[in-house]
Amino acid sequence: MLISGPITGRRRRAAAVAAVLTCSAVLTGPDPAAAGGPPSPSAGAPRLEWRPCVRGSAFDCASARVPLDYRNPRGRTIELAVIKRPATDPRRRIGTLFFNPGGPGGPGTVQMPQLYPLFPREVRERFDIVSWDPRGIGSSTAVNCFATPGEARAWVTGKPAGFPVDARQRASWIAAYRDLGRRCERRDPELLRHVSTADTARDLDLLRQAVGEPQLSYLGISYGTFLGATYANLFPGRVHAMVLDSSIDPQAWTNHASSAAPRLTTFLRMGADLGAAATLDQFLTKCGATTTARCAFSAGGPKATRDKFDQLLRRLREHPVGTWTYGRTVGDVVNGLYHLHPGWTNLAERLQALWQGRIPAPSPLPAAPPVPYPNPYLGDEQAAAVFCSDSPNPGDPGVYHALEDFSARRAGEAGRFWTWAAEPCATWPALAANSYRGPWNRPTAHPVLVVGTTYDPATPYSGAQALAGELAHARLLTHHGYGHTALTNPSSCVNAHESRYLIDGTLPPPGTACRQDTPPFAAPRPSGGVATGGGATAGRRP
Numbered sequence: 001m002l003i004s005g006p007i008t009g010r011r012r013r014a015a016a017v018a019a020v021l022t023c024s025a026v027l028t029g030p031d032p033a034a035a036g037g038p039p040s041p042s043a044g045a046p047r048l049e050w051r052p053c054v055r056g057s058a059f060d061c062a063s064a065r066v067p068l069d070y071r072n073p074r075g076r077t078i079e080l081a082v083i084k085r086p087a088t089d090p091r092r093r094i095g096t097l098f099f100n101p102g103g104p105g106g107p108g109t110v111q112m113p114q115l116y117p118l119f120p121r122e123v124r125e126r127f128d129i130v131s132w133d134p135r136g137i138g139s140s141t142a143v144n145c146f147a148t149p150g151e152a153r154a155w156v157t158g159k160p161a162g163f164p165v166d167a168r169q170r171a172s173w174i175a176a177y178r179d180l181g182r183r184c185e186r187r188d189p190e191l192l193r194h195v196s197t198a199d200t201a202r203d204l205d206l207l208r209q210a211v212g213e214p215q216l217s218y219l220g221i222s223y224g225t226f227l228g229a230t231y232a233n234l235f236p237g238r239v240h241a242m243v244l245d246s247s248i249d250p251q252a253w254t255n256h257a258s259s260a261a262p263r264l265t266t267f268l269r270m271g272a273d274l275g276a277a278a279t280l281d282q283f284l285t286k287c288g289a290t291t292t293a294r295c296a297f298s299a300g301g302p303k304a305t306r307d308k309f310d311q312l313l314r315r316l317r318e319h320p321v322g323t324w325t326y327g328r329t330v331g332d333v334v335n336g337l338y339h340l341h342p343g344w345t346n347l348a349e350r351l352q353a354l355w356q357g358r359i360p361a362p363s364p365l366p367a368a369p370p371v372p373y374p375n376p377y378l379g380d381e382q383a384a385a386v387f388c389s390d391s392p393n394p395g396d397p398g399v400y401h402a403l404e405d406f407s408a409r410r411a412g413e414a415g416r417f418w419t420w421a422a423e424p425c426a427t428w429p430a431l432a433a434n435s436y437r438g439p440w441n442r443p444t445a446h447p448v449l450v451v452g453t454t455y456d457p458a459t460p461y462s463g464a465q466a467l468a469g470e471l472a473h474a475r476l477l478t479h480h481g482y483g484h485t486a487l488t489n490p491s492s493c494v495n496a497h498e499s500r501y502l503i504d505g506t507l508p509p510p511g512t513a514c515r516q517d518t519p520p521f522a523a524p525r526p527s528g529g530v531a532t533g534g535g536a537t538a539g540r541r542p
Helices: 009-021 108-118 121-126 149-157 167-187 199-212 222-236 266-270 272-288 301-319 325-336 343-355 382-392 396-412 413-420 421-429 459-468 492-504
Strands: 062-066 077-085 096-100 127-132 215-222 240-246 448-455 474-482 513-515 535-536
Touching: 062 199, 077 108, 077 199, 077 343, 096 108, 096 199, 108 127, 121 127, 121 492, 127 199, 149 167, 167 396, 167 421, 199 215, 199 222, 199 382, 199 448, 215 382, 215 492, 222 240, 222 448, 222 459, 222 513, 240 492, 266 396, 266 413, 272 301, 272 325, 272 343, 272 396, 272 413, 272 448, 272 474, 301 343, 325 343, 325 413, 382 421, 396 413, 396 421, 448 459, 448 492, 459 474, 459 492, 474 492, 492 513
Parallel strands: 096 127, 096 215, 215 240, 240 448, 448 474, 474 513
Antiparallel strands: 062 077, 077 127, 513 535
């Protein structure tokens, strides 16, 4: 999950680049009444020795040593890979802004440089922007359950793509993730128990101290919003400014802090399936309302385009196009909705190729800025280690087929995708030793800004409404638009409000709503640009 679909390393790597454009037991964790467990013994701030990431790079890199277990700070330590882009106007620099790109499992050392051009200009001028690979991820001390890259590749290719479709594929999928859990448990079981969101929030507080900031300024997107909410409630007096973009309902993530077995998966509790279904409907409606010159999959009208899509999926169930099976295609569709430009246009071209019986051409990927860890290992087990140990999911693999049918009835094909995205947790071997499950309303030193996009295929707008209502002092900024995160689907209006808030603490008025700069399938302008639709309105808070 930038929340970015099923917890697969391949999916996260693709999302990281595209963003430039664009348990066998119930996982209950500690006593929900204990706010993160007993107070942790103090751990000293790590020393960061910054150096250029690579010769000529504008980014600096460092590593930080932190305790594996904050309840035993003098025990085993792990390493965090950290990256910084200094403020571009150092004379007007006002501090450090920490950034988490989501996931769980998003490698900040890769994704922050890729996403950096999308940060508001004023923010880039005034802040050093710092990110890191969270514990267990990427170039930090990482969860890696395979002896060789070849073993990892063989495991990936041995399971169904997207999600399993029939009984044989379901058995293969469940067996593959059971095997993954066993491999991980053999290699480093101690690490698996100490990669929770609460552990990472404590790492973030040490990094804040390491850069000399008395309080935290933070931007988190997708899963990074849950990390931010956790930090805000573990360390409420240390919040200076916090922007949470495309938010997770913390009660849904924690199964409402119940000790009862969860009846739904995390993603179904969040409503990710409903958000994806609504966004897919918008994609097909907007595509059908325009010409094939702007949306290659258009059938000349919204209903005809929806019918064409349904017919394509029925055909792929029986007759895949090469490796493009029904399951792979539905997964690609949900993931393709994340980035409006050029993601929706590229998705329409892939669907049209499949309609014509052709294997879709791969979408061109932009060159990434030079960073020191350009290709860290990002296997499925890294996201699973955080997600499955942190958030409760049904522990019986046998119930997921029925859950799939339930979700498909309410959300169509997207429900099948999001149901199986959480199934790896059914046989995951570890529970977080120290998780945080609430409360979520501790008064923070300064208010929090929550941003929600109205058509988000992963973290629906209802999650932003819920988080803004849960936090003690928060303001909801509505982004009328499409895709996952306002950062990667920009609105100059949202950027302006975020900049004012981060720089001088000014919140947007209650009920403020912004529009996306560029609507779907926009007509090209004569200059080569596209028609835009940015702007803001104010009214009652949704």
